[in-house]
Amino acid sequence: MSGLLPGFADPVADAQSAFRAVLEAMARPGRVQRLPSPPAPPAPLSPAAGAVLLALADAETPLWLDAGAEAAEWAVFHAGCPLVEDAGAATFALATGTPPALSSLDPGTDEEPQRAATLILQVASLAEGRGWRLTGPGIEREHRLQVEGAPNGFLAAWAASRAQFPLGVDIILCAGDCVAALPRSVTIREG
Amino acid sequence: MSGYNFAYLDEATKRMIRRALLKAVAVPGHQVPFGSREMPLPYGWGTGGIQVTASVIGADDTLKVIDQGADDTTNAVSIRRFFARVAPGLRTTERTAEATVIQTRHRIPETPLREGQVLVYQVPQPEPLFRLEPRRAETRRLHALADYGLMQVKLYEDIARHGRVGSSYDHPVMVNGRYLMSPSPIPSFDNPKMHRSAALQLFGAGRERRLYAVPPYTEVRSLDFEDHPFVPLRANGRCSLCGAGDSYLDEVVTDDRGGRIFVCSDTDFCTQRQTMREAAE
Numbered sequence: 001m002s003g004l005l006p007g008f009a010d011p012v013a014d015a016q017s018a019f020r021a022v023l024e025a026m027a028r029p030g031r032v033q034r035l036p037s038p039p040a041p042p043a044p045l046s047p048a049a050g051a052v053l054l055a056l057a058d059a060e061t062p063l064w065l066d067a068g069a070e071a072a073e074w075a076v077f078h079a080g081c082p083l084v085e086d087a088g089a090a091t092f093a094l095a096t097g098t099p100p101a102l103s104s105l106d107p108g109t110d111e112e113p114q115r116a117a118t119l120i121l122q123v124a125s126l127a128e129g130r131g132w133r134l135t136g137p138g139i140e141r142e143h144r145l146q147v148e149g150a151p152n153g154f155l156a157a158w159a160a161s162r163a164q165f166p167l168g169v170d171i172i173l174c175a176g177d178c179v180a181a182l183p184r185s186v187t188i189r190e191g
Numbered sequence: 192m193s194g195y196n197f198a199y200l201d202e203a204t205k206r207m208i209r210r211a212l213l214k215a216v217a218v219p220g221h222q223v224p225f226g227s228r229e230m231p232l233p234y235g236w237g238t239g240g241i242q243v244t245a246s247v248i249g250a251d252d253t254l255k256v257i258d259q260g261a262d263d264t265t266n267a268v269s270i271r272r273f274f275a276r277v278a279p280g281l282r283t284t285e286r287t288a289e290a291t292v293i294q295t296r297h298r299i300p301e302t303p304l305r306e307g308q309v310l311v312y313q314v315p316q317p318e319p320l321f322r323l324e325p326r327r328a329e330t331r332r333l334h335a336l337a338d339y340g341l342m343q344v345k346l347y348e349d350i351a352r353h354g355r356v357g358s359s360y361d362h363p364v365m366v367n368g369r370y371l372m373s374p375s376p377i378p379s380f381d382n383p384k385m386h387r388s389a390a391l392q393l394f395g396a397g398r399e400r401r402l403y404a405v406p407p408y409t410e411v412r413s414l415d416f417e418d419h420p421f422v423p424l425r426a427n428g429r430c431s432l433c434g435a436g437d438s439y440l441d442e443v444v445t446d447d448r449g450g451r452i453f454v455c456s457d458t459d460f461c462t463q464r465q466t467m468r469e470a471a472e
Contacts, residue, residue, distance in 0.1 A: 012197045013249065013250065016197075016248075016249040019246075020249060023212060026406075027216050027391045027404075028306075028406075028407060055209070056210055058206050110335035111332060113214075114214035114221065114224075137219045137410075138216075138409065140389075140407075166218045170214070183216060183217035184217050184218070
């Protein structure tokens with residue numbers, strides 16, 4: 001426990017502001033939200049991914065992550081969430097490298113689609129106004145989102161997941177101190 | 192109320208509600224169960240809405256609370272005062288345009304909502320099929336199958352008996368073409384305001400332990416038939432105070448000889464119009 005990094009500076013206020021940014025991101029897919037006061041988690045976790053984790057994960061949410069021992073120790077200490085080896089059993093899956101296949105994550109059930117997993121996906125950068133064309137609930141006409149560092153074959157995997165609606169995985173994209181979200185309801189076309 | 196956490200609820204409860212809200216937004220119109228807590232006011236007074244508001248607001252928000260459109264009735268005043276006490280730094284307002292979070296019981300403000308605003312509804316009965324099928328296990332299955340024939344038959348029977356659809360409030364809506372949803376007991380006059388609203392709409396039912404959501408710009412269609420289209424109801428009259436002919440009206444009895452007037456149900460909207468009219472004179 002020598003070098004454990006701190007979590008939120010102000011746990012109550014920072015968790016609220018992080019949640020509001022994620023809620024706004026989820027309600028307006030493709031809009032990029034900056035987190036006002038994210039923590040400084042151990043590498044390779046980005047401040048945004050750390051903030052999303054601390055704001056939403058706790059003892060009730062099994063976590064899968066690929067960010068190494070130090071990040072896992074940080075997450076378990078501050079959020080108190082159990083770690084799982086199998087991504088299919090996770091409520092939150094946090095990927096800093098190649099994420100698990102969307103089809104391997106829990107998509108929920110017909111009667112309880114809310115049980116689906118959330119993938120917190122760390123990418124190189126997020127930018128509005130160019131790139132993918134997003135349509136669906138939360139979007140007036142079309143939002144454009146450029147994602148640097150999306151996994152290979154992501155759009156095809158997303159289309160397959162979208163076809164199962166209302167089942168499906170929701171994604172929170174994190175880059176630096178910014179988040180954007182891809183709820184399962186959104187349709188993505190190549191830009 | 193000193194010694195309580197910010198916005199009354201403990202952090203674990205807020206996280207649970209926040210996770211449920213994110214899933215509710217991702218599946219528009221679907222009812223998500225949540226662990227509703229006992230609140231310092233009875234069920235039926237907006238405990239669901241309060242828990243949603245408490246999980247969403249921060250110290251930099253501006254909160255407006257309305258009860259049937261009014262800012263100054265018991266329910267609205269007590270909830271607004273509750274949050275002013277348990278959420279230090281939070282501003283409260285009666286102006287729709289100034290608010291970032293609006294908690295409402297049974298109305299949608301007349302002033303169009305904008306992006307960045309969150310509308311939180313207090314919901315007594317979240318299940319639109321409740322009066323037709325009381326078994327929860329069964330209604331869950333009907334939602335899973337998107338089998339809403341029961342409700343169509345009910346509307347048909349209304350038309351067959353009364354010549355028109357009988358529900359003047361809580362008229363069921365289809366959200367995003369997928370889930371049948373109760374709009375909470377708002378007058379059917381307000382239903383069209385939900386359609387492609389720029390604001391995020393969240394719904395909380397405390398006693399029934401369900402919450403659901405409609406993201407901005409989402410299709411919200413009032414259930415109807417091609418040959419009997421949905422018609423929002425409104426009293427035929429003008430507001431006696433501000434003269435508005437397009438707002439939702441309350442009928443007020445003024446004496447014991449049958450005297451009555453109509454006034455706007457939305458007190459903020461009415462006050463704004465009266466102020467503008469006085470300024471013009």
